[in-house]
Structure formats: C-alpha cells, structure tokens
Amino acid sequence: MNPxxxxxxxxxxxxxxxxxxxxxxLDAHERQLHPGVSVIITYLRQKFWIPSIRQVVIIRKCVICRKTDGKPYNAPDPPPLPKYRVDDAPPFSVTGVDFTGALYVKDKTGSETKAYICLFTCASTRAVHLELVPDLSEDSFLQAFRRFCSRMSVPKIMISDNASTYMAAANHIKRLFESDSLQSTLSHKGTQWQFIPKRSTWYSGWWERLIGLTKTTLKKIL
Structure with missing residues (x-):
C-alpha cells in the first residue's frame, strides 16, 4: 500500500x-517555526507543486529571521590615508611613538624588575627604532627621545596617544624648543607634537600593530 x-x-x-x-x-514558513529553505520546500511539496520552487521560496524578508540570523553591518571602506602617511619625505620626518607593556627582566643581582620598550616608527616608510627604558617617567622618555634623535634625525612631527607621559614630555619639549640657545641651533628643525583624538584608538593602529609584532618577536627569541 502506498503510504x-x-x-x-x-x-x-x-x-x-x-x-x-x-x-x-509565508504561512508554511511560520507554521514550521521559521526554518530554512530546504525544510519549507519539503513541507510544501507534500501538497503543492510550484515550478522553480527554490527560486520562489525567499525568506530573507522575514522580520523574525532577520532579527535572529541577521549579520552585523559590514564595515565601511576605510578613508584615504592622511597626507603625512604617503608623502615622499626623509625617514622619521613624521614619527609615531608608543610604549610596550611591562617586560620582566633580571638585574645584576638576579632579582626581577620591569622594563619597557619605547617604539618610534616612521609614518611613511614604517621603519622602526626601539629604545629600552626603565620606567614610564618623563625623564626616561626624554632620554630615549634624545638617543633617537642622535641616531636618526629630529622629526618634524611626533604623533602619540594621550598618555600622561607624552603630555608632560610635549610640554617639556615645547619649553625646550622655545629657549633662545636651542632656537639658534634648530632654527630650521623643529618638532611639532600632535595627539590623536581621545578615545579613538583606531588612529594609532599604524604603531600599535608594530608594538604587537615587537612583543611577539621578543617572546619567540627570548
């Protein structure tokens, strides 16, 4: 007997x-509690024959399915890079700076202490200069900045986030550059310090990525 x-x-x-x-x-879709296309087709073919049924059964307009299965909005296309990122300028003319997290090292006595890496990166060439600092104080950063300028060059623009260390260092460098003795020497070389907008970490992605690569490399070789 045929069932x-x-x-x-x-x-x-x-x-x-x-x-x-x-x-x-639509009624079949609701009766079957909002399943996929294959389940709806199987249910409909028990009673109806619809030509090209797979092209007809469209459930993407169902509000309930869109609420539960909908994907987030796609990220918009990124805007063009700032002008200083694509300028044909000498390396480190525009420099980004940031600190790594604490690295635990052993001193001469064998006890464990903290150390940090101050990373300077060029905005256009992506060159990297690393300076080891014992802490995150203004004096330690200024010493690292002097060593960086001695090895590379005096940058025209320094870009950083809004950390308190950089705020103090920027004010210190501003007072330093306003002195008469230094102005006569650096009459054609000055550093303009810029801060990214507050609570906008995506502005610092071009040096944060290098921070991650530096820490990963150090973990592998040490």
Whole structure:
C-alpha cells in the first residue's frame, strides 16, 4: 500500500509568480517555526507543486529571521590615508611613538624588575627604532627621545596617544624648543607634537600593530 496521500501524489499546481503562492509560502514558513529553505520546500511539496520552487521560496524578508540570523553591518571602506602617511619625505620626518607593556627582566643581582620598550616608527616608510627604558617617567622618555634623535634625525612631527607621559614630555619639549640657545641651533628643525583624538584608538593602529609584532618577536627569541 502506498503510504502517500492523494494530495502528495496529485499536488495542486500553483503559479510561481502569484500573490496566493507567496502567501502560502509565508504561512508554511511560520507554521514550521521559521526554518530554512530546504525544510519549507519539503513541507510544501507534500501538497503543492510550484515550478522553480527554490527560486520562489525567499525568506530573507522575514522580520523574525532577520532579527535572529541577521549579520552585523559590514564595515565601511576605510578613508584615504592622511597626507603625512604617503608623502615622499626623509625617514622619521613624521614619527609615531608608543610604549610596550611591562617586560620582566633580571638585574645584576638576579632579582626581577620591569622594563619597557619605547617604539618610534616612521609614518611613511614604517621603519622602526626601539629604545629600552626603565620606567614610564618623563625623564626616561626624554632620554630615549634624545638617543633617537642622535641616531636618526629630529622629526618634524611626533604623533602619540594621550598618555600622561607624552603630555608632560610635549610640554617639556615645547619649553625646550622655545629657549633662545636651542632656537639658534634648530632654527630650521623643529618638532611639532600632535595627539590623536581621545578615545579613538583606531588612529594609532599604524604603531600599535608594530608594538604587537615587537612583543611577539621578543617572546619567540627570548
């Protein structure tokens, strides 16, 4: 005995592009508790025959399914890079600076102490200069900055986040550059300190990425 009922063996033929067909599909979708396309097709074919049914069963307009299965908005295309990132300028003309997290090292007595790496990176060439500092104080940073300028060059623009160390150092460097003795020597070389907007960490991605690479490399070789 054939287990299929009469409507399954002789289904009702429905036009694919008709409003009644659309309502029957929506009703089947709700009766089956908002399943996928294959489940709806299997349910409908027990009673109806719809030509090109897979092209007709469209559930992406269901509000409940969109709320539960919807994906987040795609990120918009990134804006063009700032002008200082693409200028053909000498290395470290525009420099970003940041500190790594604490690194635990042993001193001469064998006890464990903290140390930090001050990273200077060029905005256009992505060159990197590392300076080891014992702490995050203003004096330690200024010494690292002097060593950086001696090895590389005096940058025209320094960019950093809004850490208190950099704020104090920027004021200190500003007072330093305003002195008459230094102005006569650096008449054509001055450093302009810029801070990224507060609570906008994506502005510092071009040096934060290098911070992560530096820490990963150190962990591998040490």
């Amino acid at each position: 299929f009922c009469e409507t399954t063996k002789l289904p009702y033929l429905l036009p694919a592009k008709h409003h009644l067909t659309h309502l029957i599909i």
